[in-house]
Amino acid sequence: MDTTRTSEAIDQDRRRLLGTAAAGIAAAGAASLLPSQLAAASTSDAIRPFSVSFPQEEINELRRRIAATRWPERELVSDEASRRIWSTPATVGPTQGVQLATMQKLMQYWRTEYDWSKCEAQLKALPNFVTEIDGLDIHFIHVKSKHQGALPVIITHGWPGSVIELLKIIDPFTNPTAHGGTEAEAFDVVIPSMPGYGFSGKPTETGWDPGRIARAWIVLMKRLGYDRYVAQGGDWGALITEQMALIAPPELVAIHTNMPGTIPPEIVKALASGGPPPADLGPDEKRAYEQVAFFYQNGLGYANEMALRPQTLYGIVDSPAGLAAWILDHDADSYALIARSFDGEPEGLTRDDILDNITFYWLTNTAISSARLYWEHTQTAKAGFFDAKGITIPVGATANPSEIYTAPKSWTERAFPKLLHYGRTDKGCHFAAWEQPKSFTDEVRATFKTLQT
Amino acid sequence: MRLDQLAAVLAFGLCILSAPASANPVEDRSIRPFKVYVPQAPLDDLRSRIAQTRWPDRETVDDQSQGIQLAKIRPLVEYWGTAYDWRTAEAKLNSLPQFMTTIDGVDIHFIHVRSKHPNALPLIMTHGWPGSVLELLKTVGPLTDPTAHGGSPEDAFDLVLPSLPGFGFSGKPTDTGWGTDRIARAWAELMKRLGYTDYVAQGGDWGSPVSNAMGRLAPAGLLGIHVNLPAVVPPEIAAVLAAGGPAPAGLMDKERAAFDALSMAAKMGNRSYATMMGTRPQTIGYAINDSPAGLAAWMLGHPGFSGWTYDKSDPEKSPDEVLDDITLYWLTDTATSSGRIYWEYGGGRSPVFAGPEKTSEVSLPVAITVFPGEGYQAPETWARRAYPNLIYFHEVDKGGHFAAWERPELFSAELRAAFRPLRQTK
Numbered sequence: 101m102d103t104t105r106t107s108e109a110i111d112q113d114r115r116r117l118l119g120t121a122a123a124g125i126a127a128a129g130a131a132s133l134l135p136s137q138l139a140a141a142s143t144s145d146a147i148r149p150f151s152v153s154f155p156q157e158e159i160n161e162l163r164r165r166i167a168a169t170r171w172p173e174r175e176l177v178s179d180e181a182s183r184r185i186w187s188t189p190a191t192v193g194p195t196q197g198v199q200l201a202t203m204q205k206l207m208q209y210w211r212t213e214y215d216w217s218k219c220e221a222q223l224k225a226l227p228n229f230v231t232e233i234d235g236l237d238i239h240f241i242h243v244k245s246k247h248q249g250a251l252p253v254i255i256t257h258g259w260p261g262s263v264i265e266l267l268k269i270i271d272p273f274t275n276p277t278a279h280g281g282t283e284a285e286a287f288d289v290v291i292p293s294m295p296g297y298g299f300s301g302k303p304t305e306t307g308w309d310p311g312r313i314a315r316a317w318i319v320l321m322k323r324l325g326y327d328r329y330v331a332q333g334g335d336w337g338a339l340i341t342e343q344m345a346l347i348a349p350p351e352l353v354a355i356h357t358n359m360p361g362t363i364p365p366e367i368v369k370a371l372a373s374g375g376p377p378p379a380d381l382g383p384d385e386k387r388a389y390e391q392v393a394f395f396y397q398n399g400l401g402y403a404n405e406m407a408l409r410p411q412t413l414y415g416i417v418d419s420p421a422g423l424a425a426w427i428l429d430h431d432a433d434s435y436a437l438i439a440r441s442f443d444g445e446p447e448g449l450t451r452d453d454i455l456d457n458i459t460f461y462w463l464t465n466t467a468i469s470s471a472r473l474y475w476e477h478t479q480t481a482k483a484g485f486f487d488a489k490g491i492t493i494p495v496g497a498t499a500n501p502s503e504i505y506t507a508p509k510s511w512t513e514r515a516f517p518k519l520l521h522y523g524r525t526d527k528g529c530h531f532a533a534w535e536q537p538k539s540f541t542d543e544v545r546a547t548f549k550t551l552q553t
Numbered sequence: 554m555r556l557d558q559l560a561a562v563l564a565f566g567l568c569i570l571s572a573p574a575s576a577n578p579v580e581d582r583s584i585r586p587f588k589v590y591v592p593q594a595p596l597d598d599l600r601s602r603i604a605q606t607r608w609p610d611r612e613t614v615d616d617q618s619q620g621i622q623l624a625k626i627r628p629l630v631e632y633w634g635t636a637y638d639w640r641t642a643e644a645k646l647n648s649l650p651q652f653m654t655t656i657d658g659v660d661i662h663f664i665h666v667r668s669k670h671p672n673a674l675p676l677i678m679t680h681g682w683p684g685s686v687l688e689l690l691k692t693v694g695p696l697t698d699p700t701a702h703g704g705s706p707e708d709a710f711d712l713v714l715p716s717l718p719g720f721g722f723s724g725k726p727t728d729t730g731w732g733t734d735r736i737a738r739a740w741a742e743l744m745k746r747l748g749y750t751d752y753v754a755q756g757g758d759w760g761s762p763v764s765n766a767m768g769r770l771a772p773a774g775l776l777g778i779h780v781n782l783p784a785v786v787p788p789e790i791a792a793v794l795a796a797g798g799p800a801p802a803g804l805m806d807k808e809r810a811a812f813d814a815l816s817m818a819a820k821m822g823n824r825s826y827a828t829m830m831g832t833r834p835q836t837i838g839y840a841i842n843d844s845p846a847g848l849a850a851w852m853l854g855h856p857g858f859s860g861w862t863y864d865k866s867d868p869e870k871s872p873d874e875v876l877d878d879i880t881l882y883w884l885t886d887t888a889t890s891s892g893r894i895y896w897e898y899g900g901g902r903s904p905v906f907a908g909p910e911k912t913s914e915v916s917l918p919v920a921i922t923v924f925p926g927e928g929y930q931a932p933e934t935w936a937r938r939a940y941p942n943l944i945y946f947h948e949v950d951k952g953g954h955f956a957a958w959e960r961p962e963l964f965s966a967e968l969r970a971a972f973r974p975l976r977q978t979k
Contacts, residue, residue: 167820172838172842172886173725175725176729176893196833196834196893196896199835203839303611304613306614374795401832404825405825405828405829407822408821408822409826410620411609411612411623411850412850414609414621415740415837415850416847417609418840418845419844421843422839422847425841426839429833468610469610475619496854
């Protein structure tokens with residue numbers, strides 16, 4: 101009965117939009133203001149179509165700022181090792197952060213050749229919606245498969261990602277027969293923007309931690325009329341997906357994560373002590389231990405800053421170069437991957453992929469509102485990002501070789517008693533769906549195939 | 554006059570470009586007079602950038618727990634872009650004798666004020682981050698001219714105030730290795746070049762580990778050091794703090810208070826800026842070198858500033874006081890280069906730990922003043938354990954992290970008292 105009511109609401113909103121072209125034009129004015137403006141005109145749980153559009157002046161202003169960049173001098177280390185991908189942490193030499201040469205190539209391309217309108221058109225072509233949940237407007241892309249009985253999946257992006265990192269998998273998921281799959285492997289896809297990200301509203305109060313986002317996603321799926329669905333995520337999306345699994349609403353039958361939290365309690369303790377890997381670890385466990393230790397020791401600067409002082413980062417809201425560098429420096433392997441694409445050796449991500457995402461952050465002015473998720477997590481987190489969290493519903497997990505850590509099978513089996521699937525890919529960093537959509541799709545299909553009959 | 558100005562412009566340009574003098578097989582050891590003159594164009598550009606600041610939405614809390622509050626920084630930055638006048642700071646700097654000399658391949662800018670009193674004790678005093686020589690200027694009068702500031706001629710100092718490499722008008726190192734030890738060697742060379750055979754050193758913030766390093770190095774002529782951010786935390790306490798554990802049993806009251814302050818600072822994230830610059834100074838550098846608001850917020854994020862109001866009610870902490878300092882960072886393009894001192898020190902570690910600071914190797918006399926508003930109040934018990942030759946330890950009732958800036962008279966009185974015994978040994 102929920103289904104009927106919601107479908108009607110969607111239809112009403114669709115008709116309203118078709119009837120008033122003006123709404124689309126209003127949306128163009130200020131994308132991030134739009135949801136609250138429209139909220140007054142609709143009932144609070146209505147699902148409203150959302151039209152993507154950015155004024156040309158904002159694009160021009162961005163170009164002007166890029167051209168006016170005031171550069172720092174070059175870093176003092178050669179940093180060559182940081183260009184290697186698929187490497188072990190031990191080979192990553194001293195770094196001072198994003199290299200000037202990479203940044204200058206990026207900014208040059210951004211200012212001269214890069215064309216945001218292509219990405220905008222791509223977003224615009226998708227069915228975008230907004231609905232208010234728990235007092236906040238949530239934007240989402242909702243693409244239904246043409247195939248009957250498609251399994252609904254809610255897929256959550258992370259930081260410094262956005263819905264843009266998930267666009268490449270929409271067609272393989274919803275239209276599997278065009279991508280080497282069968283009808284039975286079809287998904288209805290729901291891709292929300294997290295609160296403070298993209299076109300979703302920016303919380304003006306505290307409390308939007310991963311648990312609250314997970315609860316909002318459960319409401320969203322219910323509102324869309326889905327009474328049997330799965331969830332997927334990487335980065336923050338993985339944490340939110342895990343939170344959904346911990347809440348375990350009856351409609352959620354399984355999850356897949358490409359950044360599974362599997363670290364057992366005794367390893368968490370060993371890592372906190374800063375000591376060497378315990379002697380009894382197997383090779384995969386030892387490598388995972390070293391990856392996490394490396395990240396905690398060398399790679400947490402940005403996460404720390406956002407977890408503790410997100411508001412102090414005024415510079416990344418005011419400076420395109422500042423924002424781009426901040427977004428590039430997520431983890432050593434992803435940075436290496438991105439840097440290479442600006443050196444003419446793209447692997448997984450193109451220059452446009454990278455700049456689509458950065459431009460999206462810039463135009464929606466969400467650099468700081470998105471960072472607050474780290475702060476929120478710090479207020480309430482009971483476990484670290486990569487720790488096992490006691491999930492009991494069925495789980496599929498993919499361990500990518502160049503993820504921040506490659507979850508070993510042994511830990512994954514322990515963390516998830518109902519493990520549907522454990523997969524290891526040949527290549528792939530942190531942004532699996534964005535970099536390696538093919539293997540990502542295979543992994544998700546392998547996880548959920550038993551549920552898609 | 555016109556020629557002077559031209560020379561100054563050239564000097565400014567030179568220091569910004571920081572031509573590596575190490576290219577010469579024999580280092581130019583000359584000491585060149587230096588004046589600050591910032592051309593109008595960068596000042597106009599700064600104002601125009603400030604006017605175009607793109608702001609984020611407001612923080613979602615009513616306190617500083619998410620960082621610098623929008624309602625606090627916005628008026629400050631708007632004042633910066635309108636009524637604030639850099640030329641006042643420039644005149645203040647140029648009222649003092651400034652010099653440039655090349656040491657170990659890097660141009661070192663310094664202020665050098667000789668006392669009129671004979672037998673003044675030479676003192677090299679080092680600033681920190683996000684400070685500069687500007688934080689030390691108010692002590693020039695009391696230290697060099699004590700009779701005009703309630704002291705006696707016997708209290709006089711000849712004062713040397715260098716800008717750290719990568720800071721202010723000093724050159725920017727183009728190679729790694731400019732940690733506190735190398736800076737200490739450079740300072741020893743500077744004092745030697747100035748002809749000082751008996752001198753003392755002082756520092757707060759980064760100036761403290763630099764002074765500790767000078768104490769370890771014990772170059773000929775150095776009689777002793779005074780620090781106001783001493784490295785006294787014992788190894789067993791450092792280990793508990795690193796593990797995030799509860800206070801060990803058996804601590805005395807002041808030790809317990811120091812433990813709690815350090816533990817709380819870690820939990821509250823007061824050192825997140827240090828972690829960032831300690832691991833990725835270049836990454837944050839792009840934002841704070843390109844955005845005036847970004848730079849201001851980043852600098853004000855230092856806990857030393859957290860109690861400041863910038864509302865002119867307190868002339869010691871007026872907007873102009875901090876904006877002079879922030880503008881100096883902006884105009885000299887040193888947001889990134891200054892952050893590298895954290896990277897050199899490693900991972901954003903705090904320099905308050907006796908073990909890594911190797912204080913047991915400081916055999917020279919050491920003096921400590923504890924200011925109540927500093928990040929932690931060093932207990933005397935720990936100080937005596939850390940520094941084998943502690944000649945002076947005093948707790949005062951006013952002043953914070955920027956003691957020389959906030960309480961110049963009190964700070965100067967402390968230096969007089971601390972170094973008095975060392976004058977008698979001259």
